[in-house]
Amino acid sequence: MTTAPIRPGADAEHSLLAQELAGAVRGSVRFDTATRAMWSADSSNYRHVPLGVVQPVDGDDVERAVEVTRRHGVPLLPLGARTSICGQSVNEAVVVDFSRHMRRVLEIDPSSGTARVQPGTVLDDLRDAGKPHGLTFGPDPSTHNRCTLGGMIGNNACGSHSVAWGKTVDNVRELDVLLADGTRMHVGGPMDDAAIDAAARRAGSEGRVYRDLKALRDRTADLVRTDTPDLTRRVSGYNVDQLLPEHGFDLAKALVGTEGTCVTILEATVDMVASPPVRALAVLGFSDAYAAADHVVPIRDHAPLTIEGMDVGVIGALRSARPDDRTHEALPRGKGWLYVETGGETRGEAHEKAEAIAKEMAWATVDSKVVSEPKAMRALWKIREDGSGIVTRGPGGVEAWPGWEDAAVQPAKFGSYLREFDDLLSKHGRTGAYYGHFGDGCVHVRIDFQLLTTAGLKNFRAFLEDAADLAVAHGGSLSGEHGDGQARAELLSRMYSPKMMEAFSDFKAAWDPDGRMNPHRVVDPPKIDSDIRVFIGQPTIPTRTQLDFIHDGDPETGFASATRRCIGVAKCITASGGVMCPSYRVTGEEKHSTRGRARLLFEMASGQTVPDGWQSQEVEDALDLCLSCKGCSRDCPVGVDMATYKTEFLAQHYAGRAKDRPRSHWSMGWLPAWLAITSKIPGAPRMANALAKRPALASIAKKAGGIAPQRSIPPFAPKPLRRLMDVKKHQARPDVGKRILLWTDSFTPAFDPELALDAIAVLEALGYRVELPQKTVCCGLTWVTTGQVSVARKVIERSLERIRPWLEDGVPIVGLEPSCTAALRGDSLKVLGRDHDLAQVASKSIRTFAEVLADHTDQLAELTDGAERKALVQIHCHQYAELGTDADRAVMAALGVQADVLDEGCCGLAGNFGFEDGHYEVSTACAERGLMPKVREAAADTTVLADGYSCRTQIRQLDSAGHEPTHLARLTAQALGLRA
Known part of the structure; x- marks a missing residue:
C-alpha cells in the first residue's frame, strides 16, 4: 500500500479522506497533484479533476474503499483503461482504478462456453486465454489490447465483429457487484416473478433493489416497448428493456452500459464464442x-x-x-x-x-x-x-x-x-x-x-443538437457504441420521451439512491458544451519554444498545439508490440506512459492543477524515465512526440540555471566533444581504457559524470577511424564511381571504426566513390536529448557548413548510426527551423546504409558468397520511428540472410539514458522484457545484428552468452567476401 501526499493547502476533508483510504486499502492510494492531473481526462473532450485514485488489489480492498467513501459521502467512479470518448471516465470523484491489479482471467470453462474475469482484465488477455479452446470474446473494440472487461461492460462496447457476435450486453451472463452503500450482490440470468419476489424479500439494500426495479418494470413496460428503438447498435440510455418479461428480468444485462453510474463491478462471467480458426x-x-x-x-x-x-x-x-x-x-x-x-x-x-x-x-x-x-x-x-x-x-x-x-x-x-x-x-x-x-x-x-473560442463552442452545440435530431429522424440512436457520458446525456431527451427519461432516473435511483456513483452521467447531465478540456485548459504560461514544433504550428503556438495532441487513445499502455512506451511497460505507472506525460504537460501549460510552469517538479519526475526513444512518434496514432517535448521541457526548465543541470548532462550530453578531443591525442584511447579497468578510478569517474555505478565504461577502439585511414589520401583517388559522403558520426569512429571500414569497402564494391568530411561533424543529438538546444544549434550549423560543398553538389550522405541519421533527417529541422536551407537539403540527402544498398539488391545477390546466414535483428528505436526498415529487410533478403526481426521494443540503453545514475534498473528491465532472452537463446552461428551503438552496447554489457553484436555493414562485407 502506498499513498502520495496532497499539496499544502488542499482541502482538509480530502486530506483526511486520503489518509483513511491509505489506512484501509492495501493497494495504492494517490491523491497527489500529478495523479489527479493525469486522471482528469479520458479520450473525450471533457476535463474533470478527481479527488484521488485508489488502485485496489482485490475485492476486499474495493469494499474497504467503498466503505470509506460512503462515510465521507463523496462520489465514486469505477473505471478501467480510461479510453471512453464521451466523458464517462472523468468526474470529481474518488476513482477506483481496476487496470493496475485486478486484471486476471479467473477461469475459462469450455463446457459452458464462459469465462470468469476481474474487471481490470484486458480484452486481449481474455482472448489469449480462450485460444487454446477455440474460443474468443465476441465484442472487440479497436482498443482491444488495452481496454478492460469492466470498462467494456460499463460502456456496452461493441467493436468490428458485432454483426456476428453482438454487443457486450449480448455476451454477459452474471456479475458480482457492489452498491455505493457497500452491499454486495450477485446478479444475472432470467428470473420469473416468483424468483423476483423471493429476491425482493431479502434484507437491506439488495431486497430494495429488486422491489424498486420490479415496480419500475410494471409501470413502464408498455412505454419501454414502444420508446426503445429497434436497433442492433442502440447504446444510448439504460437497458431498462432487459427488465421486461420477454427478456427475463436479467439484471446483469440491465447493468451493462450503465457507465459506472449504478454499481461497481467486482467480477463478471461472460460468454465465449467459437472463433473460426x-x-x-x-x-x-x-x-x-x-x-x-x-x-x-x-x-x-x-x-x-x-x-x-x-x-x-x-x-x-x-x-x-x-x-x-x-x-x-x-x-x-x-x-x-x-x-x-x-x-x-x-x-x-x-x-x-x-x-x-x-x-x-x-x-x-x-x-x-x-x-x-x-x-x-x-x-x-x-x-x-x-x-x-x-x-x-x-x-x-x-x-x-x-x-x-x-x-x-x-x-x-x-x-x-x-x-x-x-x-x-x-x-x-x-x-x-x-x-x-x-x-x-x-x-x-x-x-x-473550433473548441478554443466561445463562438466555436456555440457552433459545436448547434451542430450536436441538429445531429441528434437527424439521427432520431432516421430512427437511430445517438450512440451506437461509445455510450452517453457528458457528450450525449443532455441530448437523450431528443431521443427519448420525458416519461422514458423519468424511467432512466428511477432505474439509477434503484441502485444508487444517494446519487454517488459517477454522478451527472446518463441522468441529471451537465451541458454538452461545458467543461471542454482544451477551452478551459488553455495555456497560461509563456509557450514560445526553443524548438520548431514542425507538426504543430510555429514557435509561438506549437507547444500549445502539441499539448492538445494526446486524445487518450492509450495505445501507449499496451503490454507488447512496437516500441511505445518502454518505461511504462517496465513500471506499469501511468506517469511513465506517453499519455500520462502528455496529460501532465497539458495541465502544466494551463497552470490549474500542475503549478510552477516549466519548473514543475511533477513534469520533471514524469519525464525523468522517458528514454527519448521516439517510439511514440511512430506508434501513437495521433503522433505524440514525447522525445521532442522532453527536449523542450529540459531546455525551458534549465534556462538560466546551467549550474543546476545533472552531471550527466555535462558528461553524456557533451560526449561528442570529449570524443573529438580524445581522438586527437595519440595514445589517449589506450590510456582511457586502462584507467577504466581500474575499479577505484572508474568509480570516481562515473560518480563525477553522473553515470550509474553498475555500468561498465565502454572501451575505445585502440585507433579511431581517422587514425586508421588517411582521409585526404583516400579522397585524392581518381574520380571514379558515383560520389557519396560518409557521415562520420561521433560513435562509430571512436568505438567501432572497423564497421566504418566495412561500410566503405561494401560501397566501393558497389561502384561508389566514398568521401569523408575533412573535419569532425556531429548531429548534435546528445545535446538535443539533454535539452541543451542552443549548443545543439551551434554544433549542427557548424557541421552542416563543413559538408556544404557536398550538399551543394547534390552528393548523397550515408549514415551508419541510426540515431544520428534520424537526427539529421528530423531533429536538425526542429533545432534549426523548418526553413533552414542547409538543414532542408541535409534532411533530404541523408540515407541509411541499407537505403543505399537497397538500390543494388540485384548486384548484392550476384556478389554474395551464397553461404547460409541467420540473423537476429534488433532495430534501433530512432530507425523504427523515423527511418523505417523496409530497406534493411530487402538487403538481408538479397544477401540470403534468414532474418528474425525482433518486435521486443527498445533495448533500454537509449543513448545517455541507460548510463545515467538512477536509470540502470529501468534500462536493463527494458532489455530483459524480450531482447536479451532472445539474444541468449540465439544459436552460436546466428549473427546478432544491431546497427545502433546503444543497442550493441546494451547487448555487450548484458549478454552472458558472449554474442558479439554487429552492424549490417559487417554482415554485408562478410557476405560479399570483403571480410573473413
Whole structure:
C-alpha cells in the first residue's frame, strides 16, 4: 500500500479522506497533484479533476474503499483503461482504478462456453486465454489490447465483429457487484416473478433493489416497448428493456452500459464464442462512402464476421500524418471501402467465402481485393484500427475532435443518413473523415470543431443538437457504441420521451439512491458544451519554444498545439508490440506512459492543477524515465512526440540555471566533444581504457559524470577511424564511381571504426566513390536529448557548413548510426527551423546504409558468397520511428540472410539514458522484457545484428552468452567476401 501526499493547502476533508483510504486499502492510494492531473481526462473532450485514485488489489480492498467513501459521502467512479470518448471516465470523484491489479482471467470453462474475469482484465488477455479452446470474446473494440472487461461492460462496447457476435450486453451472463452503500450482490440470468419476489424479500439494500426495479418494470413496460428503438447498435440510455418479461428480468444485462453510474463491478462471467480458426478479408472499393453504405444489407445476408467501412478522408489524414507510410496503397481502387471478414475451418474455406462476396458485389464496386495471408490482413486492418487516432489531425495539421462520432441507424437507412449527415456538416461549416461499423449502421467521425473560442463552442452545440435530431429522424440512436457520458446525456431527451427519461432516473435511483456513483452521467447531465478540456485548459504560461514544433504550428503556438495532441487513445499502455512506451511497460505507472506525460504537460501549460510552469517538479519526475526513444512518434496514432517535448521541457526548465543541470548532462550530453578531443591525442584511447579497468578510478569517474555505478565504461577502439585511414589520401583517388559522403558520426569512429571500414569497402564494391568530411561533424543529438538546444544549434550549423560543398553538389550522405541519421533527417529541422536551407537539403540527402544498398539488391545477390546466414535483428528505436526498415529487410533478403526481426521494443540503453545514475534498473528491465532472452537463446552461428551503438552496447554489457553484436555493414562485407 502506498499513498502520495496532497499539496499544502488542499482541502482538509480530502486530506483526511486520503489518509483513511491509505489506512484501509492495501493497494495504492494517490491523491497527489500529478495523479489527479493525469486522471482528469479520458479520450473525450471533457476535463474533470478527481479527488484521488485508489488502485485496489482485490475485492476486499474495493469494499474497504467503498466503505470509506460512503462515510465521507463523496462520489465514486469505477473505471478501467480510461479510453471512453464521451466523458464517462472523468468526474470529481474518488476513482477506483481496476487496470493496475485486478486484471486476471479467473477461469475459462469450455463446457459452458464462459469465462470468469476481474474487471481490470484486458480484452486481449481474455482472448489469449480462450485460444487454446477455440474460443474468443465476441465484442472487440479497436482498443482491444488495452481496454478492460469492466470498462467494456460499463460502456456496452461493441467493436468490428458485432454483426456476428453482438454487443457486450449480448455476451454477459452474471456479475458480482457492489452498491455505493457497500452491499454486495450477485446478479444475472432470467428470473420469473416468483424468483423476483423471493429476491425482493431479502434484507437491506439488495431486497430494495429488486422491489424498486420490479415496480419500475410494471409501470413502464408498455412505454419501454414502444420508446426503445429497434436497433442492433442502440447504446444510448439504460437497458431498462432487459427488465421486461420477454427478456427475463436479467439484471446483469440491465447493468451493462450503465457507465459506472449504478454499481461497481467486482467480477463478471461472460460468454465465449467459437472463433473460426482461419479468416479471410474481402476489401471492396466503392465510388464513395455513400455507395459503400448503400450495399451493406446484401452483404449481411452472407453472415460475415465483419462489415467495416472507411471514407477516403481517412487516407488523406494518414498520408498527412505519415508521409512515408505506404500501407494504404494496398487498398483496392475507390474512395470508400468495406472490409468484409469471413471465417472458416481452413484458409481455403475462408478465402472462398470472401471471394464469393467480392464476386457477388462486383456490379456495385469499383475494385476489390481478397486476402487471407495473415500479414497482409494485419496491414490492411491497421489502417482501420488506427483510424480513431489518425483522423484527429487532418491535412495541414487541422485539429479534429469527438463529440458526434458514434450515431447508429438501421443498416438499410445508412446510406441516406450519411448523405444527410454530410449536408449537415456543410451547413455548419464543418468537415470530418469517417469510418465505422457500416454493417450495423454505425459511423465514427472526427470533426474540425473550433473548441478554443466561445463562438466555436456555440457552433459545436448547434451542430450536436441538429445531429441528434437527424439521427432520431432516421430512427437511430445517438450512440451506437461509445455510450452517453457528458457528450450525449443532455441530448437523450431528443431521443427519448420525458416519461422514458423519468424511467432512466428511477432505474439509477434503484441502485444508487444517494446519487454517488459517477454522478451527472446518463441522468441529471451537465451541458454538452461545458467543461471542454482544451477551452478551459488553455495555456497560461509563456509557450514560445526553443524548438520548431514542425507538426504543430510555429514557435509561438506549437507547444500549445502539441499539448492538445494526446486524445487518450492509450495505445501507449499496451503490454507488447512496437516500441511505445518502454518505461511504462517496465513500471506499469501511468506517469511513465506517453499519455500520462502528455496529460501532465497539458495541465502544466494551463497552470490549474500542475503549478510552477516549466519548473514543475511533477513534469520533471514524469519525464525523468522517458528514454527519448521516439517510439511514440511512430506508434501513437495521433503522433505524440514525447522525445521532442522532453527536449523542450529540459531546455525551458534549465534556462538560466546551467549550474543546476545533472552531471550527466555535462558528461553524456557533451560526449561528442570529449570524443573529438580524445581522438586527437595519440595514445589517449589506450590510456582511457586502462584507467577504466581500474575499479577505484572508474568509480570516481562515473560518480563525477553522473553515470550509474553498475555500468561498465565502454572501451575505445585502440585507433579511431581517422587514425586508421588517411582521409585526404583516400579522397585524392581518381574520380571514379558515383560520389557519396560518409557521415562520420561521433560513435562509430571512436568505438567501432572497423564497421566504418566495412561500410566503405561494401560501397566501393558497389561502384561508389566514398568521401569523408575533412573535419569532425556531429548531429548534435546528445545535446538535443539533454535539452541543451542552443549548443545543439551551434554544433549542427557548424557541421552542416563543413559538408556544404557536398550538399551543394547534390552528393548523397550515408549514415551508419541510426540515431544520428534520424537526427539529421528530423531533429536538425526542429533545432534549426523548418526553413533552414542547409538543414532542408541535409534532411533530404541523408540515407541509411541499407537505403543505399537497397538500390543494388540485384548486384548484392550476384556478389554474395551464397553461404547460409541467420540473423537476429534488433532495430534501433530512432530507425523504427523515423527511418523505417523496409530497406534493411530487402538487403538481408538479397544477401540470403534468414532474418528474425525482433518486435521486443527498445533495448533500454537509449543513448545517455541507460548510463545515467538512477536509470540502470529501468534500462536493463527494458532489455530483459524480450531482447536479451532472445539474444541468449540465439544459436552460436546466428549473427546478432544491431546497427545502433546503444543497442550493441546494451547487448555487450548484458549478454552472458558472449554474442558479439554487429552492424549490417559487417554482415554485408562478410557476405560479399570483403571480410573473413
